[in-house]
Amino acid sequence: MHKAGFVNIIGNPNVGKSTLMNAFIGEKLSIITSKAQTTRHRILGIVNGDDFQVVLSDTPGIIKPAYELQESMMDFVKSAFDDADVLIYMVEIGEKELKDEAFFKKITNSKIPVLLLLNKIDTSDQQQLEEQVQSWAIKVPNAEIFPISALEGFQVKEVFNRIIELLPESPPFYPKDQLTDKPERFFVNETIREKILLHYKKEIPYAVEIDTEEFFEEENIIRMRSVIMVERDTQKGIIIGHKGSALKRVGIEARKDLEKFFGKQIHLELYVKVNKNWRTNTNQLKRFGYNQ
Ligand code: GDP
Ligand code: K
Ligand code: MG
Numbered sequence: 001m002h003k004a005g006f007v008n009i010i011g012n013p014n015v016g017k018s019t020l021m022n023a024f025i026g027e028k029l030s031i032i033t034s035k036a037q038t039t040r041h042r043i044l045g046i047v048n049g050d051d052f053q054v055v056l057s058d059t060p061g062i063i064k065p066a067y068e069l070q071e072s073m074m075d076f077v078k079s080a081f082d083d084a085d086v087l088i089y090m091v092e093i094g095e096k097e098l099k100d101e102a103f104f105k106k107i108t109n110s111k112i113p114v115l116l117l118l119n120k121i122d123t124s125d126q127q128q129l130e131e132q133v134q135s136w137a138i139k140v141p142n143a144e145i146f147p148i149s150a151l152e153g154f155q156v157k158e159v160f161n162r163i164i165e166l167l168p169e170s171p172p173f174y175p176k177d178q179l180t181d182k183p184e185r186f187f188v189n190e191t192i193r194e195k196i197l198l199h200y201k202k203e204i205p206y207a208v209e210i211d212t213e214e215f216f217e218e219e220n221i222i223r224m225r226s227v228i229m230v231e232r233d234t235q236k237g238i239i240i241g242h243k244g245s246a247l248k249r250v251g252i253e254a255r256k257d258l259e260k261f262f263g264k265q266i267h268l269e270l271y272v273k274v275n276k277n278w279r280t281n282t283n284q285l286k287r288f289g290y291n292q
Contacts (some may be wrong), residue, residue, distance in 0.1 A: 005085030
């Protein structure tokens, strides 16, 4: 008997969704930082076993849309309900506020099995943990609750086993050797964006989009060229930095990660281009894969 199905991971920004998905997959597929909104796209990761295939999506956190880009991010989250066999609702120790009431009702009324993962228990004591489990059990009575630490791998295997139990009998949806449905360029873009998130003040990362224009794989090397798109000339200057030092650091760090990921030598050419209003222009957003 073979089981296969879709698992969607939702929750507020920074609760640890990407960390969990990466723990399941065992590969650094989606980027993880301490900043919210790191994950803009819906990323599919696939975990294969002899008799199962779990297709995971890591969605952006639940946020109230403030401009068009964020609205299309929320579409990804809402679509989490459409094709899932299991819904993972992740919260973290100490979390009380529910940022979106209507959305929360959808979780409590879900016909799909809900696993509520209370994450980051490595930061709590026993009493706090027990109190939180009890209060979540009341707030989301339809969920099975798992206290976990995605970072330390505590209870991650148990959650995964429960997912397998809940999946329907089905042949695999993707070839069994396929790790993800996202093209390689997507990982290049995300890796560069992670470095920008790490090294610049927060106005910069949110004004930036990356487009990998070239990706040539040769026998021993992959050559790629990526453009960092910003909205204003001043941002371009900040990205590049004094004598190009800031951009150089982004390039060096991104290349190291990409060499690990692809297992090959990488030649990465980075340049910065001003593209006014990429963020509010719907056609531009479509080109970058939002609103799909
Ligand atoms: P996401 O926005 O929900 O995808 O959250 P991330 O996976 O990007 O994690 C946000 C931050 O929380 C990162 O700094 C993680 O290292 C940290 N984090 C994730 N899981 C745990 C955990 O179990 N324990 C602790 N202490 N930190 C965690
Ligand atoms: K994050
Ligand atoms: Mg994330």
